[in-house]
Amino acid sequence: MDAGSSEITWIIIAGAILTYMARFGGHVVLSRFKTVPPRVLAALDAVPAAVMTTLFAPVALTSGWPEAIAMGLVLLVGLRFNMTAMLITACVSIVALRHLFG
């Protein structure tokens, strides 16, 4: 059975509270330290790349050839050009490649 309508609303509210706790909680916990050890600083420095890699790597490597090739093209463009050029490359190449492999 699917989740009922009022049930969905409550799930949304509970999810929102927990998400907000995650967004505020990291700072609250870390601000209790007087000095931050080098290992913690290095770990925090690595956070953006580590997290965001998990948001594209499985798409690139497990979806199929069109996604893998298109992501490679986006990477090449990204080494020279800005985000707008990357997104245009992404859109054009994925449509063309899916058509080609489809």
Added chain:
Amino acid sequence: MTDADRTDFLQGMKDCVPIVLGSGAFGVLFGALAVENGMSLYQAVLMSATIYAGASQMVGIDLFGSNVAPWLIVLSIFAVNFRHVLYSATIGPRLESFSFAKKALAFFLLVDPQFAESERRAERGKPISFAWYLGMAIPTYFCWVSEAAIGAYFGKFIGDPTAYGLDFLLPAYFLGLVIGFRRRRNWLPVVLTSGAISVIAYKTVGSPWHVSIGAVAGVLLAAIMVKPASPEPIADYEAGDA
């Protein structure tokens, strides 16, 4: 409002343009899929306005349509959003000048691109002022919430979003952000580790757990690679061009 505040706010609005464009299709797609999975327009907008984290919202609506216990859906949303603990800890020291109320608002608005752009600005040596932060966050937030309403309303007219490659824009956007961080130390080992572990976790444990597992692997590696008395500066990163 001082002149400096106005300049910062406008700069923030400029900085958010690529984000609004990059996430625009995704926000509309969320609204459309939400309605398709049995949610009302009101619930789709509520979800975008309160959770305000795209990937976890997609996971949520995916599970609403299946036979999964409510507490497990909530837990899955939390698992995808757990990364924000790390964002919060990283950006917290840069927001020391904010009052408690300003921090409370800033952390609510701390989405992936807001975090990435804040890090980028801080490492260019510019302060994260409240005006800049809101200049970036306010348009991003209101566009995101409006897109859910638009997608939910017009959802039935969008046939197959994959036909236009819209589903591919967000992963490509995250790749772009990661490339922008390439001058940070240990960038390549961290990216390769998080990438490999997240793919393995995706194949074995399954989504959404691959996000937390892959991220923790890369972060742990960075911590392990530190030399005990390392004198090098933390922020030797140069600004990307995105």
